[in-house]
Amino acid sequence: MTLYVGPNDDTPLECPPGAPTEKWRLYDELVAPPAKCEACACAASKGECSQPSEKIEIRAGACGESSVASSPFDGPPNWTGTCSSEGGLSAGTMCGNELCAQSVWASPLPPPKDDACLPTTAVPLSTKEFAWQMRAIACEAETPTGACKSTTQYCAAEPGPEWRTCVYEKGVYSLSDCPDEYNASVHHLYPHEPIDDRGCTACACGVPVGSACIGMMRLYNDAACSTELVNLLLGSMSENCTGVIPAGSAIGAKWRLIHVLRCWHVAYNRRRQRAPRAATPPVRSRSAA
Template identity: 40%
Template sequence: MLLWYGPRELAPANCDEARKLGGYGDDVEFFEKYRRYAYLNAPPATCECSCPASEGSCTKLPETIEVRAASCAEDGAPGLPFGGPAGWDGSCTSTNALPAGADCGGEPCAQSVYASPLPGPTSESCPSITKPASFTTATDWKWIGLACEAKEREGTCDPTTRRCMYDLPYPWLQCVALKGKHNKCPGNYDRYDPIHLYGELPVDTRDCTACECGGSPVGSACLGNLRFYSDVACEVGADTVDVASFGDQCTNVYPPGRALGSKAITDLAYLPGICLATGGEPTGAASEDPADVVTFCCLPPFEFAK
């Protein structure tokens, strides 16, 4: 048979393309006998571990809420307490209400509302579980061997002493094929070392170790809304400030000096954190399948004559 052996990106698409390359007509049929591969490139598995988000709760309110006699952009302004009663649960309260026009040293007292950070979660945890890692593998063969056969040429050789075959120009080689891996070639085919070509599917044991989830969450937080009103019943003139455990918050009051009669803290919520995973290490390897190998023994290239 005729063997093309070389880099995969340069290989002919099929044996019919080889026939046309040799200039043979449709009356000469070249058909594919083997398509085998060499130089396996199979890097370790790419492993990915992910764990469920953390679980927790948020129940505590900001330690400090103040009305300040300056905008949020100004530092050092005097402040008046604007927090709730002792043991406040965030529901509507008129404690520390401030009437409209309240004066603080010639400045309207109600120019901004400041809130210290929300305390962090009161309880949280990461689920302690073991789960499989997700993984991907990449397999590529750098070289390919395409072996084509054609019927013997009739009337050109003494059939008692010779076999006359169709030929193709270099790099096509005239070869015989032996199933299995052989380290020695027969007869006059022993000029070159044997070529071992393998089936496309390697023996593949690549995998990943399991993902282990647990430990302390990273990046969790508490969120909520501070709402303040002009009246004492949390109904009129609402403004809302987002509060969070990330940092303190401040919002300007418009118009400055307006009444701040009541407030409430609502929508306390837990923002889940990331539970870090361990494990997910690549294991195993991919190699040529020794049960699916063909040995090619080839003659030196002939001068091509159609």
């Protein structure tokens, strides 16, 4: 067998005239960078906003004013946000020496329940590249019959420049079984297509950051929620308050609407770093000095 081993460049490689039959073409020194993974993206959060503020008060002072008298204006137990006259005050109600209804205050809304962001792509696409640094071609010539007197010996033509005479075996074996004359070098060679298990793991989104519940509470002069007085914006980011004009107005009922504010999110794209394995078993060759 005639063997050439050299850089895997663009130079055409053909069998020499003395050994015109190509036996195999194999490769070594695999270069395979990690897979390039498509970026992950996350959709808006899917949290649920349904709970009211824990505390609602009618206060005898302006928004931001501390140490003022207050009257509870919470909804009934398990309030769903429908019209409620619980805690309503008639016009001109006094809290000591002050008109009671000067502002309406509400504690922050509870944060979204079961809040999570889901990836828009389950498994990202990947781009995989590889290259072999070395290539080898083995060529075979007809063995002249009767040229050697021993049945265990064979004649082989001179391989020519850059080529070597080679013995080879497919699979795993002991190199000590090779003839001593074939000890110039050993090559472990592989087919062109490696066993490639590179790829991208599934996309995952981090814990939502900054998601919140927002809403609005409408305040009415009457108990039937028919004569609107003022609106109170609600949010889970901070306390909420609105002034009552004119001060001392009747606050007979309230009605609430809440929805979720989309979350900020973090997407994770974990990339497998393992390089592909060369196909097995390899062809091991030993060339003559």
